[in-house]
Amino acid sequence: MAENGQKPVTLTIDGQSVQVLAGTNIIEAARGINVAVPHYCYHPGLSVPANCRICQVEIEGQPKMAYACRTPVAEGMIVHTASEKAKEHQKLVQEFLLCNHPLDCPVCDKSGECTLQDYYMDHGRYQSVMIENKYKKHKAMPIGPTIVLDTERCILCSRCVRFCDEVTETSELGLFNRNNHTEIGVVPGEVLDNPYSGNLVDICPVGALGDRDFRFKCRVWYLKSTNSVCPGCSKGCNIEVDHQSRWRHKAGGARVMRLRPRVNMDVNTHWMCDEGRFGYKWHDAERLRFAAMRFDGDGQGEAMFRQAWEAAVARLRETDRASWAIVLSARMTNEELFLAKRLFIEGLGIGEVFIGPTPPGSEDKLLRRADKNPNTAGARALGIPVDDGSRLGRLGQGAVKNVWAIGHDVLGNLSEGASPEFDTLIFQGTNECATSQAADIVLPTATCFEKDGTFTNEDNRVQRLWQAILPLGEAELDLALLQRLAKAMSVELPAGEAEDVFAALAVAVPAFGGMSYESLGDQGAVLGAAAGVVA
Numbered sequence: 356m357a358e359n360g361q362k363p364v365t366l367t368i369d370g371q372s373v374q375v376l377a378g379t380n381i382i383e384a385a386r387g388i389n390v391a392v393p394h395y396c397y398h399p400g401l402s403v404p405a406n407c408r409i410c411q412v413e414i415e416g417q418p419k420m421a422y423a424c425r426t427p428v429a430e431g432m433i434v435h436t437a438s439e440k441a442k443e444h445q446k447l448v449q450e451f452l453l454c455n456h457p458l459d460c461p462v463c464d465k466s467g468e469c470t471l472q473d474y475y476m477d478h479g480r481y482q483s484v485m486i487e488n489k490y491k492k493h494k495a496m497p498i499g500p501t502i503v504l505d506t507e508r509c510i511l512c513s514r515c516v517r518f519c520d521e522v523t524e525t526s527e528l529g530l531f532n533r534n535n536h537t538e539i540g541v542v543p544g545e546v547l548d549n550p551y552s553g554n555l556v557d558i559c560p561v562g563a564l565g566d567r568d569f570r571f572k573c574r575v576w577y578l579k580s581t582n583s584v585c586p587g588c589s590k591g592c593n594i595e596v597d598h599q600s601r602w603r604h605k606a607g608g609a610r611v612m613r614l615r616p617r618v619n620m621d622v623n624t625h626w627m628c629d630e631g632r633f634g635y636k637w638h639d640a641e642r643l644r645f646a647a648m649r650f651d652g653d654g655q656g657e658a659m660f661r662q663a664w665e666a667a668v669a670r671l672r673e674t675d676r677a678s679w680a681i682v683l684s685a686r687m688t689n690e691e692l693f694l695a696k697r698l699f700i701e702g703l704g705i706g707e708v709f710i711g712p713t714p715p716g717s718e719d720k721l722l723r724r725a726d727k728n729p730n731t732a733g734a735r736a737l738g739i740p741v742d743d744g745s746r747l748g749r750l751g752q753g754a755v756k757n758v759w760a761i762g763h764d765v766l767g768n769l770s771e772g773a774s775p776e777f778d779t780l781i782f783q784g785t786n787e788c789a790t791s792q793a794a795d796i797v798l799p800t801a802t803c804f805e806k807d808g809t810f811t812n813e814d815n816r817v818q819r820l821w822q823a824i825l826p827l828g829e830a831e832l833d834l835a836l837l838q839r840l841a842k843a844m845s846v847e848l849p850a851g852e853a854e855d856v857f858a859a860l861a862v863a864v865p866a867f868g869g870m871s872y873e874s875l876g877d878q879g880a881v882l883g884a885a886a887g888v889v890a
Contacts (some may be wrong), residue, residue, distance in 0.1 A: 366432040381412060381423035381434055392436050393445055393474050395452075395560045396512040397424035400625040401521060407512050409448040409474065412436045420444055445478040453483070455490045455535070456561075457507045465562030467575040471510065490535050495565075499527075499547030501629060502555060502564055506538040509563035515539060515555045522626065522721070525549040539563065550723060553632040554625075557615055568633055569613045573605045578612055581823035582877050584810050585614065586686060586803050587631035588716070589726040591812030592616060592623035593878075594631070596804055596823040609639045610824045611804060619878055622816065628723045630716075635804075641787045643799035644828025660798070660829045664836075667796045668843045670779050671759070678778070680707035680755045682747070683739065684762030685728030687833060688808030688820065690856040692730070692737050693864070694837040694848050695761065700739075702846030707755055709740040711747055711763035724813060729803075733811030736866050736882055744770070751775020761833065762800070764788040783836065800833050801826040807853040808834075809875065811882065817870060818879035 361376040368385050375384045382392045383399065395407035403425045411420040415433040420440070435441055452471065460466045492506040516528045516539065527545045530537055541547055547555075556566045578597045585592040595615045599605060606612065614635050616627035646663035647655050671679065681699045683692060699708045715725035734741055748770060750758055757779040758765060765782075767789040769775070782794035785802045803810075805826045811817050826832070834853060841848040849859035854872045861867045866882045874880060 364428045364430050364432075366428050366430070366434065368434045369436055375428055377428070379428050381421070381426050381428060381436075382410060384428050385423070385434070385436060390436060392423045393478055394424055395470060395510060396514065398514055398517075398558055398625075401514060401517045401558075404513060404517070407448070407452075407510065409445055409452075409478070411441060411444040411448070413438045413441045442478065445474075449474055449478050450483065450485070452510045454485050454487075455492075455507070456510070457489065459508075463508065463562040464565050464570055464575075465508075465559075469562060470560035492538055497567065498541045499552055501552045501567055501633070502547050503567050503570065504539065505563050505565065506540070508561050509539050510561055511537060511539070512560060513539075514558045514560070515564060518551075518555060518558060519547075519549070522554075523549045523551050550628050550630065550717070550719065551626060551721065553629045554616065554627070558625075566613065573599060573602070573612050577602050577605065579823075581804075581821050582617060583804060583820050583823060584729065584812075584818045585627060585631040586729045586810070587628070587634050587727065588724040589728060589731055589813040590623065590722050590724045591729055591810055591816065591818055592627045592631060592722060593619040593818065594627060596635075598804075598823050600824060609636070611635050611638045617877075621878065622812065622814075622818075623722055626722060628721070630723060637786055638802045638804050638824070639827075642827050642830070643785060643787060643791060643797060644830065646799060646829060647791075647794070647797035649795045655792070655794070655797070660831070663796050663798060664839075667759070667781050667798065668840060670757070670781070670796075671840075672844065674757055674779070676703055676705050678754055679705050679757045679759065680709075680746075680750050681705055682709065682711040682750075682758060682760040682763045682765050683734070684784075685710050685713075685726075685731040685734050685741070686762050686803070687730060688803070688806070688853070689730065689733045689737065689811060689817065689860060689867075690808050690853050691761075691833045691837065692734055692739055693860045694834065694841070694856060696737055696739055697848055698837055698841045698844070698846050702841065702848075703844060707746065707750075709742045709746050710734045711760070711765060712742045712744045712768060714768070726813070729812070730810045732813055732815055732882075733809075733817070736811060736815070737864060744768075748773060751777050759783065760790055760794075764790045766790045766793055783833070785830070798836065799828060799830040800836065801830050805830070806832050806834070809853075809857060812879075815866075815882040816879045817867070817875060817882060819872060819875050819877065 364377045365374045371388050394410040405422040405425045410423040412423045413435040496504045498504045519528045527547045531540045555564045577599045580595045583596045585594045597613045598611050646658050646660040648658040699705045716727045718725040759781045761783045780794045781796045782790045783798040804823045808820045849856050861870045
């Protein structure tokens, strides 16, 4: 199929016929048939300098080797990526890059996911001809709040320089000196402190650029990776959650070790911001692990979850529904918001049910958005009001004296000087906050990395979350608590797991029509696209 005026081209790579669009380079054409052409400097999100030279391939009819990264395909082209001539050139380049590379893999954080290691096994010279001493360069230099630079490990692929020039357009990095003395460095008077600096660790093919947050924290072979969506803002960047639960002595028992961007060309392309990348620690730190209650005015203390839950249900059942406000959060999944609407608005007839407001944050033209909630668009698509602060400010005044907050820090988001008086304040959420400390009843729940579900981003793209880790302590799934509360209040709600609830949601809400977890896949789908409905 032609795209943007480009015509399809048919060529042969290692004996396999492949059809791609004109203008595609050989690396990407080969990737489409699972043929991996080795490369260091090439990155699909950056310009193509062809300076590492390990991607050389043999093209029939051409006297010289071709660089696969910058050679466009042509009709009838026959390419050999693994011929003896190609292998010899790849080995020579690998040997050249290893001339001055230190043998410090045992202490390098990149060990286990280093492209230099991988290509040595695939394309290396096992009998080195290098007899000169290695040239020494600078080791472990912090060059910003997030990055440490080891110039001895650098292979001068220039990905980091191009990223700062082309993506962030901040140009903090450059190549300095000449010949054997060439090295990456920070421009004099500058500091590597742009909002996307963490991406340099991802794109560095070796251990030259290290993540100061992840440094010496955990070996990568202890980690498991789970696809998810960044909960840091309404952009909904696709990510991989690297986690471990078996080795509890690592990083003080933390389970989530780091976040990395996952490619989605319709959302975040190849990148993610540092706010999202390094904002993961709340999944383990300052968590609500056990239920709490106030006992006869003596202050808040730990309680059995069942005891706290029964007390919360009793207060809702025994008081006037008109006296209640249910404050939801745009950090809840579509499935949870759907059940909350069916339960509180349609089932119990509570009038004050809305998404609690949060202050706007930093924003730029690349990925960061001022709305720091991942599912505001989902709430709107489900018909749940999103408060601008006026409704929250009226709580505790007039008839509304009882509040059940689900995932929203009600007291922490009130305007300065506000001091509402509640007869009942119930907090159902993940982390300690002003509301949890003042609440009469506290019910701990799971974070977005501890459950399945979906978020809808600012572009109305519905995207999957997969459970990466188990809930901490006595924390329960919000989905399960809403279903239990509905049963206790004699309200019928869709039963089952998140996938079952989403199936019911897709039937009930036209904009979600035709969607399923299977159709969403790992790239998501736009609201209304499957059902032909404009969201």
